[in-house]
């Protein structure tokens with residue numbers, strides 16, 4: 001749903017300016033304005049204080065819920081000022097999420113206290129002396145903070161800013177939010193948006209400040225040496241947008257994805273006195289994304305971070321889902337965490353400098369989504385091979401979006417890989433072994449593409465799919481130009497696969513297709529068949 005079709009809901013503490021700013025925004029957008037408190041008062045023929053006094057707070061909350069239901073069912077988008085405590089009701093939040101965008105207005109408690117004191121008629125604070133009122137405001141703000149944090153973005157409405165300034169900040173943020181394509185709601189983590197579009201980096205400051213991330217001097221950009229030179233212009237723009245933030249450059253390449261590189265980043269941050277309120281912006285592919293994410297997860301027990309992926313693979317896969325890690329000599333991604341970013345910004349323009357082999361690596365994950373989850377998407381890929389390879393902007397936007405949607409859906413059900421998420425590992429068990437045995441000379445995606453060939457062969461050998469289905473996947477991979485063979489010692493591969501994270505309770509499990517668009521978890525697969533499946537990629541059969 002486009003922003004232009006979404007109702008805009010203003011939330012925030014009482015006296016944060018919801019009605020005043022909301023009305024001004026509605027005039028600018030030529031939409032009907034609704035102040036929920038006023039409508040309730042009008043309908044009940046009583047002031048809010050009287051409703052609280054005569055019918056109790058729960059009756060008032062029920063009136064709010066009924067009204068929001070009515071608004072969210074109305075197809076014409078509006079601008080709505082919510083009551084101070086409306087978002088304490090989770091039913092209301094779910095209703096709003098479907099068709100709306102939530103903007104939080106905020107001001108510091110002292111400003112709120114001064115504004116509230118002018119009338120002193122708010123039911124929850126009426127009659128209190130200024131200092132008691134301030135203390136109560138602080139307590140209520142702390143209590144309601146988790147609910148206000150549900151807002152898509154925040155805008156400050158302090159006394160220092162004119163109404164015009166606050167309104168234009170709201171509109172500037174809304175413009176950026178037009179590129180929100182996917183909303184990730186992990187099963188146990190916090191939610192975050194994925195933005196997909198063109199020319200997003202040069203406008204990213206409205207997002208960063210709208211998310212109320214770090215003050216400008218405590219952003220840190222992480223990138224790698226290749227991206228820094230290939231994407232120098234975007235890096236400079238990002239630096240400017242993030243208040244001239246420092247840049248930390250990792251050496252490019254999977255071999256540097258380790259604790260030693262990470263330690264250099266920690267040292268860099270500590271020496272520059274980055275605090276818990278800092279925010280890490282990662283502008284790079286999956287290698288730096290995973291490392292910077294793990295740094296964000298662990299630096300001073302966790303700081304916020306934003307993924308700005310620059311490879312196709314990072315856009316469609318590694319930036320979404322919150323897995324962050326570094327490699328250990330004993331295995332890939334063995335040291336890590338689940339840690340969600342605050343936002344993912346896929347500016348498709350950065351892909352213009354991505355080398356073809358890296359683009360291909362990302363396509364492996366895209367093909368994977370078709371095989372594991374969505375046959376229609378697989379068909380789309382089959383029908384658009386040339387447009388994809390020529391990086392047609394419309395097709396790119398669609399494949400990035402659909403891939404992120406699928407990943408978000410899977411992660412939304414199973415963030416910590418207790419069940420469904422394991423399907424994302426299709427091709428990975430074999431792929432990781434290929435990567436490891438080739439000393440990470442292959443990029444991850446190419447390893448996965450080869451791994452998918454082996455997995456599909458195993459599925460055919462175990463009678464899960466037909467030979468035709470295996471060939472259909474092979475034909476698509478071939479059409480994209482993926483390598484068809486790799487030199488692997490099957491004994492070593494068998495051993496390498498044994499340490500993979502996908503090994504459960506000493507039992508090797510494989511994600512295998514049962515048809516295009518559906519996979520299942522297979523345990524107790526005969527070792528001889530697994531070994532034989534490697535023939536799918538070995539130059540002359542088993543080596």
Ligand SMILES: NC(=O)c1ccc[n+]([C@@H]2O[C@H](COP(=O)([O-])OP(=O)(O)OC[C@H]3O[C@@H](n4cnc5c(N)ncnc54)[C@H](O)[C@@H]3O)[C@@H](O)[C@H]2O)c1
Pocket residue numbers: 224225226227230231252253254257284285286287288289290310311312313314317318319320321322323324333350351352353354355358361443444445
């Ligand atoms: N966290 C997850 O859920 C997850 C999922 C999949 C993969 N991964 C990890 O992702 C990593 C692979 O990511 P990747 O394929 O993005 O590799 P990468 O980060 O190494 O990027 C590939 C290469 O392209 C360069 N590059 C990146 N963007 C560029 C651009 N726009 N222009 C020019 N050059 C550019 C990089 O410097 C690098 O040399 C692996 O470490 C893998 O384990 C993680």
